Amino acid sequence: MRRIGFIVSEFPRPVDAYLLRELLALVEGGLDVRIYSLRRPSSAAAPRAAAGLLGHTTYAPRLGTSEMRAAHAGWLRTAPARYREALATAARGHAASPRLLAKVLAVWPQTVYFAERAQRDGIEHLHANWATYPAAAAAAMAHLTGLPWSFGGHASDIYIDATNLPAKLRSAQFVTTCTEESRRYLLGLAPDVDPARVHTVYHGIDLSHPPAERVEVSGLTVLAVGTLRDCKGFDTLLRAVGRVRSEGTPVRVIIVGDGEERPRLERLAQRLGIAGRVAFTGYVPHEELARFYALATMLVHPAHRANHFGIPNVILEAMAARLPVVCSPLPALGELLEDGKNGVFVPESDVEGLAATLKALAADPERRRRLAEEGFRRIGEQFDITRTAGRFAELFLDGAEPSTQREAIG
Incomplete structure (x- = not known):
């Protein structure tokens, strides 16, 4: 040894x-x-x-x-x-x-x-x-x-x-x-x-434990996880959700994490009229993230290319939890995701594109299921710990x- x-x-x-x-x-x-x-x-x-x-x-x-x-x-x-x-x-x-x-x-x-x-x-x-x-x-x-x-x-x-x-x-x-x-x-x-x-x-990713049992909730529950910084693109997510809500699709957002941008994001949610549909959890210990994956319909990671390197671990974890993933096409993500097969790419800062993707996935549970299963399969192929x-x-x-x-x- x-x-x-x-x-x-x-x-x-x-x-x-x-x-x-x-x-x-x-x-x-x-x-x-x-x-x-x-x-x-x-x-x-x-x-x-x-x-x-x-x-x-x-x-x-x-x-x-x-x-x-x-x-x-x-x-x-x-x-x-x-x-x-x-x-x-x-x-x-x-x-x-x-x-x-x-x-x-x-x-x-x-x-x-x-x-x-x-x-x-x-x-x-x-x-x-x-x-x-x-x-x-x-x-x-x-x-x-x-x-x-x-x-x-x-x-x-x-x-x-x-x-x-x-x-x-x-x-x-x-x-x-x-x-x-x-x-x-x-x-x-x-x-x-x-x-x-x-x-x-x-x-x-440790796949030896099954994902937490899915909690069924009505409507679309979008999860975002990360430090609340400008480069994470959470403002794009809130604007897209505001547009989706205004067009009649029921949606709520859970943002897990804390950081310098939280006050600005909370004010933005107020201005968009969606404050009651957005939950800011603050810091959550990593071992407690599983319950949020179980609550969510999908993970959205709308990060900017600047100051983002590698494959975000939260995307790996969401895929292992059998969540469909919507994210920006960060440089290294092509090594993990195939757009439309095991994830969906939306250009960074594209509010209209993200809103359209959220609406389409909200209306198509079978597509969400396929994305989630293909994502889980991809993790097992090359990212099992x-x-x-x-x-x-x-x-x-x-x-x-x-x-x-x-x-x-x-």
């Missing part, structure tokens, strides 16, 4: 449901996983499922404690050149991005402590979840310990600020990303990297040979 050290920014974190699913599946599949969390949890609302992994999770001691000082002193005594090289390489590599550099340096004390802890724990491979400062930490830990390392790049961590990303791609033993589109993007950043070292591993986590585990097992190179770019 290989012992893998996962370096994460924060664990557990309510918004990282996909990571929790992956870690649980890897442990269930036989990997010995140790989690090194660079920050302590900032939210008390930890997913219940994370409880089984807390015994696998290590947090660094507070700054200034004797244990933290001892870890740094140990490296400075036994490997002073490596300590200085790792720090200098990490700082130099991220100097072009002051924001990212600040984060890399802020977690340097934890990075050094975790390098020493990884040796004590008998870690055989280091893997960072996120390509930004967690990957920088893993690379520095690899530099100090000589362990092989890898990282996963997902969304904003590879697209918004790619500082030092080509160097990380060259240094890591392998790299994972969650769509073919992102894989092509990463290879374009470092054309000299062997394509066989960059792998697409989709975020998986047992399949995706199995592919992830293979990468760790295939890379079992110890690293012969100490250099790792932070």
Whole structure:
């Protein structure tokens, strides 16, 4: 059984449901996983499922404690050149991005402590979840310990600020990303990297439990899930629902999530005369989303292309719950959805198009059923967590040979 050290920014974190699913599946599949969390949890609302992994999770001691000082002193005594090289390489590599550099340096004390802890724990491979400062930490830990390392790049961590990303791609033993589109993007950043070292591993969905029993309600119930930000396109949804209501189709909306746009969206619902038909739930723990999927007729995800990368996990979850999905044609969604077969694409900000789609689906329950069944079948084909986590585990097992190179770019 290989012992893998996962370096994460924060664990557990309510918004990282996909990571929790992956870690649980890897442990269930036989990997010995140790989690090194660079920050302590900032939210008390930890997913219940994370409880089984807390015994696998290590947090660094507070700054200034004797244990933290001892870890740094140990490296400075036994490997002073490596300590200085790792720090200098990490700082130099991220100097072009002051924001990212600040984060890399802020977690340097934890990075050094975790390098020493990884040796004590008998870690055989280091893997960072996120390509930004967690990957920088893993690379520095690899530099100090000589362990092989890898990282996963997902969304904003590879697209918004790619500082030092080509160097990380060259240094890591392998790299994972969650769509073919992102894989092509990463290879374009470092054309000299062997394509066989960059792998697409989709975020998986646990299909071992049947979806919650459907709650039958009259009329159309539209569900939208996500942080309430402008880029989510929820204003387009409300305007489309206002139009559908004005034309006589009974419809209500449940918007699950919270964020800066909530007051504006509530005012918009008032102006459109649909406030009584729109429920804003606020934040809902991930494990409670199933009951909202059971209440809904369909999921609508009218997001804008800007600041949306990869395949939204909420779409995967809705399809696994046998809900038909209506969404914007985000760049990577062609890897999941075939328009008209297992989902429906509506251009972003197209109020008329979305209203027409909602009306058509409201009047055609058989089409909704076909979309839902085809969507569920698609999830089972390629996005079942047992399949995706199995592919992830293979990468760790295939890379079992110890690293012969100490250099790792932070």
